Amino acid sequence: MVTVFDSADRETYFRFVSKTFRDVALFRYALQNFVINNLRTRYRKSFLGFLWSLLSPLLSMVVLAVVFSFAFKQDIKTFAVYVFTGLIPWLYINSSISGGCQTMIYAEGFLKKVYIPKLLFPLTLVTTETVNFVFSIISLYILAVAVGTTLSWTFALLPLVILITFIFNLGWVLILSIITVYFRDLTHIVTVVFQALFYLVPIVYPVEILPEKFQWLFYYNPFYYFIVLFRKVIYGTPALTWGDWLIPAGLALVLFLVGMYILMRRDRELIFRL
């Protein structure tokens, strides 16, 4: 193993990205350990253990379903499934991004003691949230079957949706976790922004509920496209278009590449700011 560092070498974007990927591959067992420990901590010492990861989203779905079906005077069964197809991906994005701001700061102990790729820490958080997301999808599936909602064959496309959303979240977390090192209060701002954004995503109501002249608001909300994609894939209607895939995939890719660019520019400096 030969490592050469020369301050005179100019780092190119391509070289940096491929080096980072190689490093992450080298440290994949650390990633695996971090994720398992995160999940274990989350469900530790609970009587039902891992079963909680299925039960807890299921139970909160039931509570919300009851409340909202009263509030909106809708048929509880179909309305519940409708709400959750929006709520689940929203919670996945929300908890990844708001939880992700602190990842570099929390990684200080590791980053100052051993050589470990910085991307590993956003990756750990998003992977952990992805596992929870998958558990929630399983709960949703159980719920949908229980209330007799017919699911479309497009359900099988979910892994692709998860992959796109994963990259999107990772891009966000990478960007925000680096900025948070410089501005520690960013995490509070992000939390508040997400609370507001919740109402700009058609989760508890359909888009059509808003007057037409306000509907453009949705289209400027990047998160909207992910919720729509998830929902369409689950229901199968209205039919999926290329745009449904390409817009989220494009957003995800751009965010991730921008994140890697910011990481490249700050990679060496970050350690002095922690």
Added chain:
Amino acid sequence: MKSTISISNASLRFQIFSNPTPTLKETVVNAMLRRGKLVTSRDFYALNDINLTIEGGQRVGIIGLNGAGKSTLLKMIVGIYAPQSGRIEVHGRVTPMIEIGTGFDVELSGRENIYVNGAILGYSPQEMARYEKDIIDFSELSEFIDVPVKYYSTGMYGRLAFSIATMIEPEILLVDEIFSAGDAHFVAKGARRMMDMIKSSQIVLYVSHSLGQIVELCNHVIILHHGRIIKQGDPREMVDYYINEIVNSG
């Protein structure tokens, strides 16, 4: 392959910030009110024009006063800090002996922590499985190896950390003042282990304030003073020089 480390003209600058973590709120308010600079910084050279070549088989002791740059030098070799100027070329895998607490998950057992610790250093479970038995034997923790680490005493903790770092046969081992962990018996055993490690053409860099140990363990000593290597050579001579010229004159 023979391990080597060569560093040429490396300087590492730290910036000391008056306010290391301004908030976004402060920054925005500050910009709006057109006040002066919110964060001022001052440069500080932690390492200055370091030139160093270490060949396989060398056990290099690094001595110097507090703040001389000893730990920083190790961290630069690991790759934690990138020097603003200069070149570092390392042949061989660098393994820092992790400080007690880092990379240990206290809820997990000692055995599981062997793997966790290895993973953080970039070692696969398969690689660690090869060393597991040796690590347990050397640390003398076989009785407690399946007990969560949070029930370990500081000494036991240190023994496990030391055993992991030295049993994985690192090509280049960096030790920063961790050696004090454990009782006299373990310290003596650890010293023997360090000697053994040299035989397989490995490099050891050892930072310590205990000059006796430096003379005993190392075959080359570097004196760092204000971020510069001011002298290097025979351990005995270097330690004498260090005591007479730096410790007693300062």
